[in-house]
Amino acid sequence: MNRTDRIRTALPGFEVPAQLLQFIETASPEDLFRVNLVTLSTKINVPLDTLLSAFLKMVEAGLFNLSWEYHCTHCNAIPDFKHSFSELKAESYCPLCDLGFRNTLDKNVEVTFTAHNSFVEIPSEIPERIKAEAIAAVKEKRYQMPEHFLSGLQCLVNETFHQLFGEQVLSSEESLAVETITLLFTDIKGSTQMYSDLGDTKSYEIVREHFKILFQAIVQNGGVVVKTIGDAVMGSFLKPVNAIRAAVQVHDDFNKREWTSIGYLQIKMGIHTGHAIVVNLNDTVDYFGNTVNLAARVQASVKNHDIRFTKRVLEDSEVVSYLKERKAILHKKFEMFKGINDPVEVYRFTPGAP
Numbered sequence: 001m002n003r004t005d006r007i008r009t010a011l012p013g014f015e016v017p018a019q020l021l022q023f024i025e026t027a028s029p030e031d032l033f034r035v036n037l038v039t040l041s042t043k044i045n046v047p048l049d050t051l052l053s054a055f056l057k058m059v060e061a062g063l064f065n066l067s068w069e070y071h072c073t074h075c076n077a078i079p080d081f082k083h084s085f086s087e088l089k090a091e092s093y094c095p096l097c098d099l100g101f102r103n104t105l106d107k108n109v110e111v112t113f114t115a116h117n118s119f120v121e122i123p124s125e126i127p128e129r130i131k132a133e134a135i136a137a138v139k140e141k142r143y144q145m146p147e148h149f150l151s152g153l154q155c156l157v158n159e160t161f162h163q164l165f166g167e168q169v170l171s172s173e174e175s176l177a178v179e180t181i182t183l184l185f186t187d188i189k190g191s192t193q194m195y196s197d198l199g200d201t202k203s204y205e206i207v208r209e210h211f212k213i214l215f216q217a218i219v220q221n222g223g224v225v226v227k228t229i230g231d232a233v234m235g236s237f238l239k240p241v242n243a244i245r246a247a248v249q250v251h252d253d254f255n256k257r258e259w260t261s262i263g264y265l266q267i268k269m270g271i272h273t274g275h276a277i278v279v280n281l282n283d284t285v286d287y288f289g290n291t292v293n294l295a296a297r298v299q300a301s302v303k304n305h306d307i308r309f310t311k312r313v314l315e316d317s318e319v320v321s322y323l324k325e326r327k328a329i330l331h332k333k334f335e336m337f338k339g340i341n342d343p344v345e346v347y348r349f350t351p352g353a354p
């Protein structure tokens with residue numbers, strides 16, 4: 001059986017892009033060692049998300065191994081790697097530098113894919129030679145991080161990863177730093193009134209429908225549902241503009257239902273961007289820190305059927321162009337939030353018709 005047939009047999013019902021099949025079919029063993037998906041995406045002209053989903057499926061099927069690699073923050077070399085997210089540690093040590101360093105999921109953690117030996121055998125000379133070359137380069141202080149690479153955060157905030165490997169969580173004592181993550185918090189207003197007017201069964205149906213709208217909007221815009229807390233939802237995104245797009249999509253979908261016209265269920269959404277730490281809470285991946293607290297506070301400060309976000313979100317140029325495109329009218333306000341010392345610049349936005 002050739003490689004293409006083996007992939008097709010291992011992934012029934014999953015459409016693997018033809019360019020990817022062709023690449024793997026004709027690749028040398030070295031080409032299938034530490035595959036950089038960002039580079040490959042450009043080379044074979046397949047979107048990164050599509051490529052990542054396909055590789056994650058191949059990892060699940062045992063054709064490839066996924067490696068979480070730590071780059072030393074002093075010399076860029078890779079002193080260690082793990083195959084499972086759950087084995088990652090906050091701190092690592094580089095024997096070449098004889099120094100410790102802290103891992104940041106979107107800075108020095110690179111995710112690569114290597115063919116499993118049972119799929120394509122990679123002779124041991126290849127990794128040994130690459131390692132020797134890397135050590136020589138480090139000694140001459142010329143070892144570089146690749147210009148573009150798939151970061152640990154990009155992998156973690158991927159829906160296919162979430163579906164297939166969502167049970168991989170850090171040990172409860174570990175936390176991993178993330179330099180920039182965008183968090184969306186939502187909650188509904190009017191559910192108590194709705195429960196007393198419509199009764200439990202009907203209300204529950206509506207609340208369930210609201211979850212469906214939210215989950216869909218988060219996933220379709222490249223985010224991941226981190227958790228639900230009662231009727232509230234927390235989503236994470238790599239890019240602020242995707243969180244805004246998801247919020248606007250939820251808003252639009254809500255407006256298409258009769259809920260708003262009968263006065264029930266208004267959705268209140270808050271978005272903030274910043275650094276956080278990834279932790280394990282109740283055996284799921286969760287985020288912790290100031291950014292999380294502020295995103296939740298911004299959400300809680302929404303009065304009606306609105307979206308609010310912080311200045312930090314508006315500093316993103318993609319957000320600015322998207323809001324311009326939507327002809328959004330923004331209302332700026334400085335707010336004091338409990339537990340946060342300085343006033344926070346917050347923007348309110350009610351999306352009109354698209």
Ligand SMILES: [Zn+2]
Nearest residue numbers: 072075094097
């Ligand atoms: Zn080092």
